[in-house]
Amino acid sequence: MKNMTKVTAIQTTAAPHTKVSSDVVAIAFAALMGVGLLFVGGFVQASALHDVAHDQRHAIAFPCH
Amino acid sequence: MIKQLFTSAVLAGLVAGIFAAALQLILVVPLLIEGETFEQGLVLHFTLSENGAIETPVGHPSIMAQLPRHFGTLAMNMVAYTGFAFLLVVGFGIAQRAGHKIDGRAGLVWGLAGFIAVHLAPSVGLAPELPGTITADLVARQTWWLGTVLATIAGLASIAFLRAPWGAVTGIALFVAPHVLGAPTIDTYYGVAPPELASQFAARALAVAAASWAVLGAAAGWLWCRSA
Incomplete structure (x- = not known):
């Protein structure tokens, strides 16, 4: 009986812990997505991409060339 | 989430x-x-x-x-x-x-x-x-731009979420710092x-x-x- 109580206690603390870390992973993943998209949209100097993005970069005032 | x-x-x-x-x-x-x-x-x-x-x-x-x-x-x-x-x-x-x-x-x-x-x-x-x-070196401008964006975000977050008055003091310091440091510029006007x-x-x-x-x-x- 004593052991059972102990197990229940472990389970209730374990559940929110998983939720916390999955939220943190999701937030970190979203941050990576944002940085990646902005790198492509604002900073990559490859000529083809630069030309397509040219007017947007001037209008948004990314320092692009 | x-x-x-x-x-x-x-x-x-x-x-x-x-x-x-x-x-x-x-x-x-x-x-x-x-x-x-x-x-x-x-x-x-x-x-x-x-x-x-x-x-x-x-x-x-x-x-x-x-x-x-x-x-x-x-x-x-x-x-x-x-x-x-x-x-x-x-x-x-x-x-x-x-x-x-x-x-x-x-x-x-x-x-x-x-x-x-x-x-x-x-x-x-x-x-x-x-x-x-015509402006200053590209990498220098990109670096200053990114630093200014990050400092301003940190400043806004300080004012919004930290306890006054220190949040406000920290926030204003963060807003001002990149401009005290100064953006990379050139000393000539070239505008056409x-x-x-x-x-x-x-x-x-x-x-x-x-x-x-x-x-x-x-x-x-x-x-x-x-x-x-």
């Missing part, structure tokens, strides 16, 4: 990107194309006209002349604003975990804060540039385009960014509280 982050960021980013591109095409791109005519020497400013007057006629070219070019502007605005949206919802996620409520109204405030951090603060040192503007054109371009670029971030923030906040 992953569903909330992605729904909110992708949908709000695409809506704001389309909105930004539409406003840019109406208000900013015609000035930008006109600036290119000076950059390429097709039109010269401050030359004597036939009647002896020093004047340059205004001539915003039609955006319809180079239609395929503007699809690039539309696509890349969708990419850039979706990128902004992802970073905005990262802020939402962190704030929500700290017990703050996010909805459309809060999102609007977040969006305007994003405009201040990403556009208004860096424009103090590096104004939006008409094509043909009329100043009226360059200033109107810069002002409209900022106004369009402000409106687009307002749409981005409000849409992201609204979607955030509906996709929980």
